[in-house]
Amino acid sequence: MAMTESHNLRSWVSTMTSEKRKNIQLDNYIKHDPKWNNSNFYSFGDKIGWFMAHSFRWQLIAEELRADINEGRYAPGFKLDTEEVLARRFHVNRHTVRRAIELLKNDGLVHSRRGSGVYVHRPVTPYRLGSRTRFRENLARVGVAASAKVLRVEVVAASQEIAAMLHITQAEEVILFEAIGLADDTPLSLRESYMPAAKMADVKHILWEQGSITAAMEASGHGTYRRLSTRITAGHASLIQADHLQCARGDALLITHACNVTQTGEVVEFCRSHFVGSRVFLDVNQET
Missing domain, CATH: 1.10.10.10 (Winged helix-like DNA-binding domain superfamily/Winged helix DNA-binding domain)
Incomplete structure (x- = not known):
């Protein structure tokens, strides 16, 4: 046998x-x-x-x-x-x-x-990418509890890349928000977001306390912000990323590069999120 x-x-x-x-x-x-x-x-x-x-x-x-x-x-x-x-x-x-x-x-x-x-091992988490993409809403839709571990909130000078994505001048002040997105306490994503300081209220305390971009946008009068574009690439976890995401160095990552805009079309956020490939599948639907 x-x-x-x-x-x-x-x-x-x-x-x-x-x-x-x-x-x-x-x-x-x-x-x-x-x-x-x-x-x-x-x-x-x-x-x-x-x-x-x-x-x-x-x-x-x-x-x-x-x-x-x-x-x-x-x-x-x-x-x-x-x-x-x-x-x-x-x-x-x-x-x-x-x-x-x-x-x-x-x-x-x-x-x-x-x-x-x-x-x-838990089932792979579906994550919808659409015109309205919200981390907590996405996970709640599939019955998963969402939370965030905030790593960094600070005002920095925009790099050439970030300035181009936000349609501002290089070295202009932006709010940098970095956090780990958790799904039922399991690390799902590592996110870095950049928001033009001139277009945002004083939201640093909101980001630290709530770990929520949506709450920061609402406090700044941009509660109806929407996704303008999403580009998806792939990569491998660095040592630091593996430590934050509790995966192995070299594990496959899905990376989204996204711009969010106000109802009038002003860019208010550029975010780059690294998802653990084995824990998520990205469902792209710009109609949602």
Whole structure:
């Protein structure tokens, strides 16, 4: 029988109908172990013991964790216990636990977040890009709780690129807002937004306290702002981006470059957002 890594070993042992067939297959697994170089001298029970307790212990642990996930003991987005805790639970060393977790990663059930731990994989989040694009509204539409971790709010001089996007002069003051967008507490995007200071009210405290571009726009009289254009590119996470997004360095990112305007067509924001590619799909619909 061809054994796949995700096969339920206990089920296999219990459902094989012939002890002779079990013996043959166990011999095939054991014969490469120098401690068991002549398996014909050992009983069937000894072979089962070897099978269940030796080389395949990591697979059994993976099956236990898989059952925990499938039965809801670890919900989507939930953090697994640490390697140390799992090693105590299963009475094995951390290397064995690590190997079991790698199997679950390969099967797409869990993923690592840099510096944080291992989490149960959650379904990819749909994110709509349209004429009205709002982070919190987008996530609420699909039943996901949105929040933001603000990294930076300050007034800076516009670079040549930013000035061109905002239709202002180079070195003119702009408000820079940088934040991590969270979906059910999972980092989804890393956003940097630039707004012409001359067209905005004093909104720095609003951005710090609420982490909301929409709230800042409403306070500045631009509550009906809309998306003028969105350009999408792709890239790989740098070390700093990986740290903020809790992904691996080099992971694929989807990058949106967008301009928002007032009802009269004045550009009031240029934003660049880096989305973790494995956690989102971008639904482009300019009619929404």
